Amino acid sequence: MADCYIGIDSGTQSTKALVIDGASGRVLGSAARKYDLIAGLPTGHMEQAPQDWIDAIQQTIPEALKTAQVSPEEIRAIGVSGQQHGFVPLDAAGEVIRPAKLWCDTSTQAQCEQLISGMGGLDALIRTTGNGMPPGFTASKILWMKENEPDHFRRLAHCLLPHDYINYWLTGIMAMEPGDASGTALLDVRTRQWAEQVMRLIDPRIPSLFPPLRASHEVLGPLRPEAAQALGLPGSVLVSAGGGDNMMGAIGTGNTRPGVVTCSLGTSGTIYACSDQPIVDPQGEIAAFCDSTGRWLPLLCTMNVTVATEYIKELFGLDNRTLTSAAEAVPPGAEGLLLLPYFEGERTPNIPDGTGVLLGWRRQTNTPGHFARAAIEGATLGLNYGLNRMRKLGITPTEVRLTGGGSQNRLWRQIAADVFEAETVCLETAEGAALGAALQAVWAFENRAGHAGRSIEQITDDLVRTDEATRCHPRPEHQAVYRAGQALHDEASRALRDEFFLHHRTAL
The missing domain is CATH 3.30.420.40 (ATPase, nucleotide binding domain)
Incomplete structure (x- = not known):
């Protein structure tokens, strides 16, 4: 009988559950359910019914077990990742x-x-x-x-926080990590x-x-009888401490020792790193989080990443393939076309009144390819603003592990390597937060009272696999272009902050 584990990722738009083999880390089965925010609330109010998360868990766990063809008696523990x-x-x-x-x-x-x-x-x-x-x-x-x-x-x-509430429903125990x-x-x-x-x-x-x-490595408790019955699982199944989605995403991408950095290229973007000591930014731009392994997780968030390329696709009628080929035909730096992609305002740097700005728009750069490349480069330079701030605080990235929709773009992976001046690579399993939750469950189960199992670093080394076909190395011949582009991007951002505020007051 195999030792299997369940990872739950309860997000803003959906809940995902996956079942893994604890020996190999292989994903055996998965399921997902979507749900919505509460409609009709005033501007700025974003709310959700916690029962939606519980309903989704009761649907996805049995379905994931079915697709995995795993007996409930083979499940040892569950880990929960929740929106922070x-x-x-x-x-x-x-x-x-x-x-x-x-x-x-x-x-x-x-x-x-x-x-x-x-x-x-x-x-x-x-x-x-x-x-x-x-x-x-x-x-x-x-x-x-x-x-x-x-x-x-x-x-x-x-x-309680969202993942704490799910843990409470599962075990009847209220705790935080x-x-x-x-x-x-x-x-x-x-x-x-x-x-x-x-x-x-x-x-x-x-x-x-x-x-x-409660410490992140601890078992929170076993399933309470009502939850076990609702999920079709034995009451002996344990529940780990769980954590926030970024913390579980770090585990799921193998980001459990200094040097590894995770970068999510989604609608918004995040970069986070593992540190053996707290990283506190006196300017407050980098969030000083703890991680869910006993270390720390300095994190930056930008609000506009693939939103930039989606706008360009809509503007020129492109799809992912034609956007990439058009951008690849344009040299690094897009011949001077530079995008500040603050379409929805920006969080890092903190520019809530920001909008999108193009510099260098002229006849030579008035092509879909230039706009496409500028969108990818501008979003990446925006992320690198925060990564450079992390460097000043003592983080030295040796490898950047990419997740999110943008990471599926071969050109974007290379541009990220060139701009970050570090190797980039994707993971074999795309669902980093759900996988991280399952791996934390492995850690908690193997090290439960009276047992001495693998460390979390050993577990991620054994079970998290990079997709080596996606690995990109920084190209030295492009460093001068992107360093100059970064300096211009940063200076334009600083110079326009008062103008963004004035524009918001007078034009919007």
Whole structure:
């Protein structure tokens, strides 16, 4: 009988479940279910019913087991990856009080400013927790409830994050782990302890509403009988601590030791690295997260990556193949056509009023190929702005592991290697967060009480496989072009920040 494990990735748009063989890491089966945000809310409010996540799990796990042709008795443990930062409020009976406000909810800017001011400014907050307080993080959502929904706030007895709520449904145990907890803006990331001073700014009783912190390698507990029955699994199946999607994505891409960097080329983009010590950015541009292996996960997020190429495809009537071939016909640097891809505003650097800007648009560059190449290069230079900030904070990338839709583009992989000045490579398994959750479950099961199994580094070395056919090496002959392009990109971004604000006030 094989030892098999389940990884769950509960995201904003869908839940995915996969079953892996713990000996080989091979994905045996998977399933997914989509769901929606709650419609009709005011601008900036992004909410979801936690029951949607539970319904999706009850559908996807049995389906994944069926496609894997695995007996339920072969499942040893489950790991959960969840969207970060969301606020799931529970009453004293453990029932959800209201829909969860999600990471993408921007309705709490006033509460962020109030909490930052209460701490004595951003510098003081970063000294206390290691992070700033953007609206996406959890803390301001709790204050928003207190100020806008006092009846709900009076009922509030427990504060959980999305993956914590799923773990609670699975096991009946309320707990948090440091990786996901570091995205609340309420954790001192240096010590992995709650920053109670910040908590009490929200309300004096907030410290008592958060569950205990559990180490990332620990088993949370076995399935409770009702969950086991609903999923068709034995009650002996264990549940690991789980974590946020970025933390699980790091495990799923083998990013468990310094030097490896993960870069997601999706609609938005993220770059994160593994560090043996906390990386705190005094400027607050790089998020100072803990990871879910006992280390730290400095992370940057940009809001506009494949959105840039999607706009170009729409503008010129291209598909992925014709966009790539058109861009490949244009030399590096797109003959001076440079894109600042701030279509939806930008998070890193923090330019909420930003828009897309083209420099160097002239007759020579007025072709689909130039626009296509400028889109890929501009989005990558935007990510490299943050990667260079990481370098200044002590991160030295030796290999960048690419995920997301953009990583499927052969030209984009090479441009990323050239711009990042590091080798890039994709993974054999695309579902990094779900795989990471399953691998954390392997780690927890093998090292449960009374047992001494593999380290998480050994597990990822054994079970995470790169797709060597996708590996790209930086080309020295293109470094001068992209270094000059990076300098111009950074300077144009700085120079236009006041103009973005003025444009937003007068034109939008």
